[in-house]
Amino acid sequence: MKLKFLSIALAAITLFSACNSSDQATEITVSDTFTLEGPLFEGSNPAQLIYPVDIKTLLGDKYHEGVKITDATLASATISSLDSNSLSGITSMVLSVASDNPELKMLELGVINPIKEGSTNAALNPSAEANAGKYFQEKQYYIILDVALAQDLDDNLALKADIKFNLKHN
Amino acid sequence: MKKILFIAFAAFFGTILSSFVNQDAAGDRLIGVWEPSNGRARVKVEKIGAKYYGKIVWLKEAVDPVTKQPKTDKNNPDPNLQNAPLKGYRMLKDFVYAGKDEWTEGTIYDPLNGSTYSCTIKMTDKNSLEIRGYIGVSALGRTDIWKRLEVKKK
Amino acid sequence: MKLFNLHKQAAIAACFAFALTNLAKAQSDTTKSPETETTAEDEDFSMYDEVGFADKGAKRYCSPKIEGLSPAKLISLGFDFQGPYKLNLDTFNNNINEGWAENNKHTTTSGARFACNIPVISKTSVVWQMGANYWESGYQMMQQGPLAVGYVENPMLKSLYTNGLRTMGINTTLFKPLSDKKFLLFQGSADMSGDYNWKLMPARYMKYSAALIYGKRPSERKQWGVGLARTYRAGELNYIPIIFFNHTDAANKWGSEVLFPARAHVRRTINSRNMLFAGYELEGQSYRLYRMESIRNQDLEIRRAEIRLRAVYEFSLKDFIWMSVQAGYRINYRYDVDRLTNGKEIYRAFGLLSDEPYIMQNTLTNPFYFNVSVNLVSP
Numbered sequence: 028m029k030l031k032f033l034s035i036a037l038a039a040i041t042l043f044s045a046c047n048s049s050d051q052a053t054e055i056t057v058s059d060t061f062t063l064e065g066p067l068f069e070g071s072n073p074a075q076l077i078y079p080v081d082i083k084t085l086l087g088d089k090y091h092e093g094v095k096i097t098d099a100t101l102a103s104a105t106i107s108s109l110d111s112n113s114l115s116g117i118t119s120m121v122l123s124v125a126s127d128n129p130e131l132k133m134l135e136l137g138v139i140n141p142i143k144e145g146s147t148n149a150a151l152n153p154s155a156e157a158n159a160g161k162y163f164q165e166k167q168y169y170i171i172l173d174v175a176l177a178q179d180l181d182d183n184l185a186l187k188a189d190i191k192f193n194l195k196h197n
Numbered sequence: 198m199k200k201i202l203f204i205a206f207a208a209f210f211g212t213i214l215s216s217f218v219n220q221d222a223a224g225d226r227l228i229g230v231w232e233p234s235n236g237r238a239r240v241k242v243e244k245i246g247a248k249y250y251g252k253i254v255w256l257k258e259a260v261d262p263v264t265k266q267p268k269t270d271k272n273n274p275d276p277n278l279q280n281a282p283l284k285g286y287r288m289l290k291d292f293v294y295a296g297k298d299e300w301t302e303g304t305i306y307d308p309l310n311g312s313t314y315s316c317t318i319k320m321t322d323k324n325s326l327e328i329r330g331y332i333g334v335s336a337l338g339r340t341d342i343w344k345r346l347e348v349k350k351k
Numbered sequence: 352m353k354l355f356n357l358h359k360q361a362a363i364a365a366c367f368a369f370a371l372t373n374l375a376k377a378q379s380d381t382t383k384s385p386e387t388e389t390t391a392e393d394e395d396f397s398m399y400d401e402v403g404f405a406d407k408g409a410k411r412y413c414s415p416k417i418e419g420l421s422p423a424k425l426i427s428l429g430f431d432f433q434g435p436y437k438l439n440l441d442t443f444n445n446n447i448n449e450g451w452a453e454n455n456k457h458t459t460t461s462g463a464r465f466a467c468n469i470p471v472i473s474k475t476s477v478v479w480q481m482g483a484n485y486w487e488s489g490y491q492m493m494q495q496g497p498l499a500v501g502y503v504e505n506p507m508l509k510s511l512y513t514n515g516l517r518t519m520g521i522n523t524t525l526f527k528p529l530s531d532k533k534f535l536l537f538q539g540s541a542d543m544s545g546d547y548n549w550k551l552m553p554a555r556y557m558k559y560s561a562a563l564i565y566g567k568r569p570s571e572r573k574q575w576g577v578g579l580a581r582t583y584r585a586g587e588l589n590y591i592p593i594i595f596f597n598h599t600d601a602a603n604k605w606g607s608e609v610l611f612p613a614r615a616h617v618r619r620t621i622n623s624r625n626m627l628f629a630g631y632e633l634e635g636q637s638y639r640l641y642r643m644e645s646i647r648n649q650d651l652e653i654r655r656a657e658i659r660l661r662a663v664y665e666f667s668l669k670d671f672i673w674m675s676v677q678a679g680y681r682i683n684y685r686y687d688v689d690r691l692t693n694g695k696e697i698y699r700a701f702g703l704l705s706d707e708p709y710i711m712q713n714t715l716t717n718p719f720y721f722n723v724s725v726n727l728v729s730p
Binding site for chain 2: 404
C-alpha cells in the first residue's frame with residue numbers, strides 16, 4: 028500500500044515537473060497605426076488603440092486548450108512616420124499599456140528620448156523590468172503612445188508601429 | 198400579478214442602468230487640472246478606458262540645472278526608462294471610482310526618488326482633493342491637498 | 352382600462368429607452384472601436400503656465416522636506432557597539448569608604464536600539480508625528496579572574512557591569528508651515544534613563560527635552576532655521592540655541608544636513624537609493640543609579656555625553672526598507688556623577704550659573720565604534 032502511494036506520488040511529481048519545464052517562447056508582432064489628429068501642440072500628445080487579444084491567432088500552431096501566457100516583455104518597438112519620410116519635430120516617445128482591470132497597473136514598456144533630427148524611424152528602448160504577461164490574459168487592453176512635439180503642428184500625424192513581444196506560455 | 202412583476206422588473210432594471218451612468222459621471226469629476234500643495238507641478242487628470250490617470254503638464258523647474266535639458270525621469274529604478282520626459286509623465290495611474298467621492302486602487306509616482314506608492318484620492322469639495330500616498334498600510338503615509346486649477350483663456 | 356394599460360406599457364418602454372440611451376452614451380465615451388485615435392482634447396502645454404486656483408481661498412504650503420534629503424526613518428532597529436576602551440572611575444561618592452577608585456577597566460559597550468516615528472496627522476497644512484525609542488547600553492568587562500565583576504567594590508562600576516544602562520522615551524514632532532516659505536518646527540520628548548530593569552522607575556525621574564525652530568524654505572534645495580532647545584545631550588540639563596540647515600546642490604550630488612550642535616553631516620548622494628555621510632553626532636543623557644537599593648536614595652545621576660565622529664552609508668535594501676551602517680570614533684565628553692540635593696536638577700549653564708562640583712569625575716578613553724540598523728523609511 029505504502030509502495031503504491033509512493034509510486035503514484037513520484038509519478039505525479041515527475042509529471043508536474045515535466046509540465047512546468049515545458050514553458051515555450053514565442054515572438055509576436057503587433058503592427059498598427061497611431062493617428063493623431065491635428066492641430067497638435069508642443070509637448071506630449073497621446074494616441075491610443077484598443078488591442079483585442081486573440082490567443083489562437085497569436086500563437087498559431089502553438090495554441091492548445093488551456094494555454095496561458097505568463098510573460099510578455101517588449102523585444103522591440105519601432106515607430107516610423109507614414110505621412111513623410113522623417114520624424115522631424117518629434118522629440119520623444121513613450122509606449123505604455125493599460126487595462127480596465129483594476130488589478131492590472133499601467134506599464135511603461137519603452138522610451139526613446141531624444142529622437143535624432145532627420146530620423147526616419149525610432150527604436151524605443153525596451154524596459155528592463157516591465158512584464159505585460161497578465162495583459163495577454165485579458166480580452167483586450169489599451170496600447171498608448173505618448174508623442175512629444177517640439178513645436179505646434181497643424182496637420183494630422185500618422186505613425187506606424189511595429190511592436191514585438193517575447194511571450195512565454197505553457 | 199404578472200404585470201405588476203413586469204413593471205417592478207422594468208423599474209429595477211432602469212434604475213440599475215441609470216446608476217452605471219451616474220457612477221461614470223460622478224467619477225469624471227476628477228478630470229481636470231490640479232496642483233499639489235507645494236506648487237512645484239501641475240497635473241492633468243484624464244480617463245483612459247474606465248480608469249483615471251494624471252500626467253504632469255507643467256513643472257516649476259522644468260529644466261535640469263546640470264544638463265540644461267528638459268527634466269527626465271532620471272530616478273526611475275528601471276534604467277531603460279530613465280530618459281522619459283517628466284512633462285507628460287503619468288504620475289497618477291490606474292484610479293477607479295469607488296463611490297462616495299473616493300478613487301482607489303491607484304498609485305502615485307514620486308520622480309524625485311523613483312518610488313511608487315499605493316494611493317487613494319478623496320474629493321473633499323469640488324475644487325480640493327486629498328491625495329494619500331502610503332506604503333503597505335494607509336497609516337504609514339502622507340496626505341497632500343491638491344487644488345483644482347482654472348486655465349486662464351488667452 | 353385598456354387605455355390605462357397601454358399608457359403603463361408606454362411608460363415602461365420610455366423608461367427602457369431612457370436607460371438604454373444613457374447607457375449607450377456612457378459606453379461610447381469609454382469603448383472605442385478598434386481603430387487608432389487621439390484623446391478627445393489635444394492640448395497646448397503652454398496654457399498651463401497661466402492658471403489660477405478654482406477655489407480663490409486656496410493656499411500653498413511649504414513641504415517639511417527638500418530635494419535630495421535622506422529619507423526619514425519610520426521604524427528603526429539596530430545594534431551599537433563601542434570598544435574596547437578603558438574606564439577610569441573616581442572613588443564613589445567622594446568617600447573612599449564607599450568604594451575604591453577603579454582604573455583601566457577594559458570595557459566594551461554594546462546594545463540594541465529601537466526607534467519609531469509614526470505620522471498621526473500628515474497633511475500639507477500640518478504634520479504631527481509621535482515616536483518612541485529604546486536604547487540599551489550593556490557594559491562588558493574584558494578582564495577575568497581577580498579583576499572580574501565579583502571583586503568590584505565601586506557600586507557604580509558594579510551596577511554598570513551587572514545592570515548596564517538604558518533609556519526609553521516618547522517624543523512628538525510638529526511641523527507647521529506658515530506659508531509656502533516659512534515654517535515652525537517643534538519637538539518634545541520625555542525620557543526615562545538609568546540602570547532600571549523591567550520594573551522601570553517612578554515617573555518623577557523622567558527627563559523632559561524640547562526644541563522650537565523658526566525656519567525658512569527659500570527653494571526646493573534649501574531650508575534653514577534658528578531656535579532654542581532644552582536638552583540633555585551634553586549629559587546634563589542645558590538651554591542652548593540651535594541652528595538648522597539642510598541643503599542639496601543643483602546636481603543632487605552633495606548636500607548637508609545640520610542640526611547644530613546636536614549633529615552635522617555632509618551628504619554625498621550616489622543615487623536616490625545610496626547615500627554616504629560624514630560628520631558627527633552628540634549623544635547624551637542623565638542616567639539615574641536606581642537599581643541597587645544600597646545607593647538608590649542618594650539621588651545619583653550619571654552625566655553621560657559623547658561625540659561620535661563618523662562615516663555613514665545608507666542604502667535601500669528593497670523599496671522602503673533601508674539599511675544604515677555607521678563606523679567612527681567615539682569621543683567621551685563627560686561621564687561624571689551628580690548627587691541631586693532634594694531631588695532638584697542642577698543647572699550649571701556650562702559653569703555660568705553654578706560651579707557645583709561633581710561627586711565623581713570619571714574618564715573614558717576613546718574607542719572606535721560601529722552601528723548597524725534596518726529601517727522602514729517614510730514616503
